[in-house]
Amino acid sequence: MTENIAQPLRPVGMLEKWSTVRHNLSFYINVIITARYTTPTSTPLTKPTLYRALTTLLTTHPHLTTTVLNEHTPHPTFARLPTVDLNDLVTTTRLHVPTTSPAAELAELDSILSSQHNTKFHNLGRLPLWRLVLITPHTPDSAGRGVDLAFIYHHALGDGATGLAFHRALLRALNSPSPHGEGEEEVDSVVVPPELPLPPPLEGLVSLSTSMSRMWSLLWSLKSAVVVAAGHWSGAPIQIPLKNVIRTVVFPAGVVAGVVGACRREGTTVTALLQAVLARAFFGVLEEGGEGWQTLSTTAAIDMRRFIPGAGEDTMGVLVCSVPVVHEREATADVWAVAKRCGAVLRRAVEAGTKDTDTGLLKYLSDYEKYFLGKLGTRREHSIEVSNLGVLKNTSEEQGGWGISRAIFSQSASVTGCAVEFSVVSVAGGEMCVCVCVQEGIIEEGVLAGAVRAFEAALVELAGVSE
Incomplete structure (x- = not known):
């Protein structure tokens, strides 16, 4: 060695x-x-x-x-x-x-x-x-x-x-x-690196306090397998090995501008709309009969830098938490109503600050490896992850110099995480790339392809433009 x-x-x-x-x-x-x-x-x-x-x-x-x-x-x-x-x-x-x-x-x-x-x-x-x-x-x-x-x-x-x-x-x-x-x-x-200090982890930068009600409601999920309702869709049971498969969907600048404008008029955010559109798209290809899928869930990542003194967009580190939303099949027909509900959930989470986050609950988890291995063979809790990094603004070609014309955000599937991940980033005044990542064998190819097509078509329609 x-x-x-x-x-x-x-x-x-x-x-x-x-x-x-x-x-x-x-x-x-x-x-x-x-x-x-x-x-x-x-x-x-x-x-x-x-x-x-x-x-x-x-x-x-x-x-x-x-x-x-x-x-x-x-x-x-x-x-x-x-x-x-x-x-x-x-x-x-x-x-x-x-x-x-x-x-x-x-x-x-x-x-x-x-x-x-x-x-x-x-x-x-x-x-x-x-x-x-x-x-x-x-x-x-x-x-x-x-x-x-x-x-x-x-x-x-x-x-x-x-x-x-x-x-x-x-x-x-x-x-x-x-x-x-x-x-x-x-x-x-x-x-030869200079001897610069490595910044503390998130829990060393802010207080990640947990209320008693939050702790008891969620602590069980860290200690044992989550009981998932029979009609809740979250892909195939948790399994190995992990083989990642990704596909990138590129939305042109005109569609992006149209989507942003529509969200402003409706009083919601792009992240919230993405969750709503994806929920409707997946319900559209998941049959009501058979397994009877009546609910699914989306999760959205929240950047915690806003709560860290002195931190900004150039601060490196793992500084996030996530917030879930459960969707019922019948309620997803009105996409803007769902988007506003998702937006309200995210807004309440931000207003709560660093209190009662899922990240804060990790202090109660003593054996990470045992926790992950214990999930094998069980049903996963959540269906769709939406991680939106927003807009990469520093992209101009100043005085004939270098610029960035497109960005793609992709990530590995998580064996114990959501069934599918949608990772999103845009460049200022340009394209928005949505990278779909899934573990091979977790979602039927026809279901995933159909949902992605429906998602893509819905965003173009909501943008009010024709491609």
Whole structure:
């Protein structure tokens, strides 16, 4: 066994441990934010240019030079690496499909991302908790299409917003003058991290208090199998192995603007509308007969940075909680009424602040591994996860520099989590990408495909535009 060479920093926190245990068990693999980098002059993103920018990030963000020790034990620890070799982390792949076939090109990109979502992090203790794939187009970039950069990272390193923070920081670094000039000379791939402190976990930044009523109502779900009503749809029972399959749906800027405008007129949010539309779409393809599916549930992630003093959009870490909503079949016909109800649930959760969150309940869970393994063979509690990162705003190509024209947020399926995940992100004034991720064997292909088609058609209709 190779001796660890990293310097221990602090124990892994509650929510971070939720991901180290799942990664070790292969119950959840990673998160990916893929951004398309462009310049008005179609300048290629060369290795020296990329490495200079990454060096800036690694010397300013301690999360990027952190690894985890003893992930397989009850007491994993974060540690700082003495050096990081970018050659160990950055790979390049070229698409085989011509740029003139956007749908086929997107399908190939989905295949690449699916493969990455099925690839765990190895050499923990010697490598950091992330890697980067530079995906170049098959055809020359004469039209300024740009290149895709997939930032793949361990969920214990950060949540979805952390991936956006990475790309914003990388964009700033690419557009900042290098003190050594912008020549194509060889750049040292080895970075020596400064001794920056790793910020505390969420529970060290805010109080995650739990009321007695909340504790007793939900504590049972952490200690034993949840009893799921017979008519509640949540996919197939919890099972292994985990094989991730993803598909990205891209909504053009006109549809996005129409959806945002409609939500404003109706007094609700895009996240709430997505939950409502998805509930109706799945009920539309799930038969009432047979199993008699009469209810399903959606969950939505809430960013906790708003409650952390000094935190902002560039703060890295796992700083989230989630809120569920149960939907009855008959009630989903009026999509705006459902959206407003979902919005009210999310609003009440935000108003409650850091009190009574599902994340706060983790302090009562003593054995994470036993909890996860005990779920195998049981029915899952929730049906559909909606995780909306909102809008990536820092995307302008300033003074002929780099910009981001598209972003895709994708994540591993969770063996014990929802049956399907819809991960959403938009760029300012541009497209919205919805990535559908599912564990193979959990949802019938016809059901999932039909629901996704209905979801896509419904959003276009609600936007009031024709494609």
